[in-house]
Amino acid sequence: MSIITRRAALAASAALALTLAVPALAQQNQVVRIGASPGPHAEILEKLKPLVAKQGIDLKIIEFSDYVVPNQALDAGELEANSFQNQPYLDNQVKDRGYKIVSVGLTVNFPLGIYSAKYKSWGEVPDGATIAIQNDPTNGGRSLLLLQDKGIIKLKDGVGFKPGPADIVSNPKKLKVIEIEAAQTPRSLADVAAAAINTNYAVDAKIEPTSAILREDPKGPYVNVIAVRAADKDKPWVKTLVDAYHTPEIKAFVAERFKGAVLAGW
Structure with a gap:
C-alpha cells in the first residue's frame, strides 16, 4: 500500500x-x-x-x-x-x-397612525375636516378600521379587512375621506387636516411614529x-x-x- x-x-x-x-x-x-x-x-x-x-x-x-x-x-x-x-x-x-x-x-x-401637521390631538380636528387615507384596499381599509376602532366612524357590518369609504354608514364629524397613494400620504399633511400613514413611510419622512394623534392597538x-x-x-x-x-x-x-x-x- x-x-x-x-x-x-x-x-x-x-x-x-x-x-x-x-x-x-x-x-x-x-x-x-x-x-x-x-x-x-x-x-x-x-x-x-x-x-x-x-x-x-x-x-x-x-x-x-x-x-x-x-x-x-x-x-x-x-x-x-x-x-x-x-x-x-x-x-x-x-x-x-x-x-x-x-x-x-x-x-x-x-402600528398604523393618523398624523397631523396642524393639530396636536384628534380632539382638535374640526367637523368637516379632510382626512387622507391610502388608495389601496388593504391599507385604506386598515385606516378606516382604525377610525372605527376609535369610535370616529362606523362601517357596514361584515366588511372584513378591506372596507372602502363607500362602506362608511355613520360619520358624526362629517369627515371628508380622500384616497391617495400610500407613499404620498406624508406629503399630503400640508393640505389635509390629518392623514393615515404607514410606519415605514412615516419613518422615511422623518415623522416620529409616536407623534400620531391616533394609533392602532399593538395587539390588534x-x-x-x-x-x-x-x-x-x-x-x-x-x-x-x-x-x-x-x-x-x-x-x-x-x-x-x-x-x-x-x-x-x-
Missing part, C-alpha cells in the same frame, strides 16, 4: 470514528431556515439566534425583498418558517393560493406572525422558536432598538 493510499485509508477511518462518536450532537442541531423581510424582522431574528442556539436550533435567516416569495418557499419546503406578515395577509394568501401554512406565534406590530389584528407548514406546527422546534421570541430579552430589544416605531405584539 502506498503512502497516499495509507493516508487516505487512515483519514477515512478517522472520519468514520468521529461520525460514530458524535451522532447525538448531530441530532441536537435542528436547522431551521426562516424567511424574513429586511429591516426589523431580520434584525430581531438575528437577536434570537443565540437564544435558540442554546436549545439546539441552528437558525438560518434568509431575507426576501418581496412579500410573495416567502410563503411560496415555505409551502414548497425550502424554508421551515417565515416571519414577515400579519394574520390578514396570511389568511388571504392561504385562501387565494391554497397554501398549507399556519401561524404559530405573534411577533411585532408596525395586524400583529405580525411566525408561520410554518401545517404539518410542522406541533414539532418541538416550533415551540422552542416561539417561546424564545416571547422572552423578556427580545421584548426589551424591540423597545430599545425601535423606539416605539415597532411594538411587541405578544
Whole structure:
C-alpha cells in the first residue's frame, strides 16, 4: 500500500470514528431556515439566534425583498418558517393560493397612525375636516378600521379587512375621506387636516411614529406572525422558536432598538 493510499485509508477511518462518536450532537442541531423581510424582522431574528442556539436550533435567516416569495418557499419546503406578515395577509394568501401554512406565534406590530401637521390631538380636528387615507384596499381599509376602532366612524357590518369609504354608514364629524397613494400620504399633511400613514413611510419622512394623534392597538389584528407548514406546527422546534421570541430579552430589544416605531405584539 502506498503512502497516499495509507493516508487516505487512515483519514477515512478517522472520519468514520468521529461520525460514530458524535451522532447525538448531530441530532441536537435542528436547522431551521426562516424567511424574513429586511429591516426589523431580520434584525430581531438575528437577536434570537443565540437564544435558540442554546436549545439546539441552528437558525438560518434568509431575507426576501418581496412579500410573495416567502410563503411560496415555505409551502414548497425550502424554508421551515417565515416571519414577515400579519394574520390578514396570511389568511388571504392561504385562501387565494391554497397554501398549507399556519401561524404559530405573534411577533411585532408596525402600528398604523393618523398624523397631523396642524393639530396636536384628534380632539382638535374640526367637523368637516379632510382626512387622507391610502388608495389601496388593504391599507385604506386598515385606516378606516382604525377610525372605527376609535369610535370616529362606523362601517357596514361584515366588511372584513378591506372596507372602502363607500362602506362608511355613520360619520358624526362629517369627515371628508380622500384616497391617495400610500407613499404620498406624508406629503399630503400640508393640505389635509390629518392623514393615515404607514410606519415605514412615516419613518422615511422623518415623522416620529409616536407623534400620531391616533394609533392602532399593538395587539390588534395586524400583529405580525411566525408561520410554518401545517404539518410542522406541533414539532418541538416550533415551540422552542416561539417561546424564545416571547422572552423578556427580545421584548426589551424591540423597545430599545425601535423606539416605539415597532411594538411587541405578544
